[in-house]
Amino acid sequence: KENAIIENTPSESDLLIKKVNEKEEEKSAQSVEIFLGCILVSVAIMVTIFSFVLLQEFEVVPTNLVLVKSILQLLLFAISNKNNSISVKPANSRDAAIIALQGLFSGLAFICSIGAVRLLPLGDVF
Numbered sequence: 001k002e003n004a005i006i007e008n009t010p011s012e013s014d015l016l017i018k019k020v021n022e023k024e025e026e027k028s029a030q031s032v033e034i035f036l037g038c039i040l041v042s043v044a045i046m047v048t049i050f051s052f053v054l055l056q057e058f059e060v061v062p063t064n065l066v067l068v069k070s071i072l073q074l075l076l077f078a079i080s081n082k083n084n085s086i087s088v089k090p091a092n093s094r095d096a097a098i099i100a101l102q103g104l105f106s107g108l109a110f111i112c113s114i115g116a117v118r119l120l121p122l123g124d125v126f
Contacts, residue, residue, distance in 0.1 A: 052117050059118065066111050 054060070081088055090096040 052120075055114060055117050056120075060114070063111065065114055066107055069110065070107065 055065075078088070080086075090099055
């Protein structure tokens, strides 16, 4: 019985090898996440620059842009919340008021940033 118990227990070298393998898997997963994060940040920067150029060229009214952005954002959040089983309704009226204020100030900040971009001088694009 003692021999069977000793054979079934993992040795220290087996545990060490297992830990090393787990660390290597974590490092490879982390490097993939960093690579994908860099790509997504680069895409976001390019989209932002492109949208600012479009704002300058077509002289978009900031409130119209906020309306379109808000509708798209609402749709994306609703889909995400539904897929993750997150309740849309706030727990109490205080949370509802805070959410409403946050939405109002976010929209105001977006309108101000779009208005500022329209006034910034951009170099010749083409």
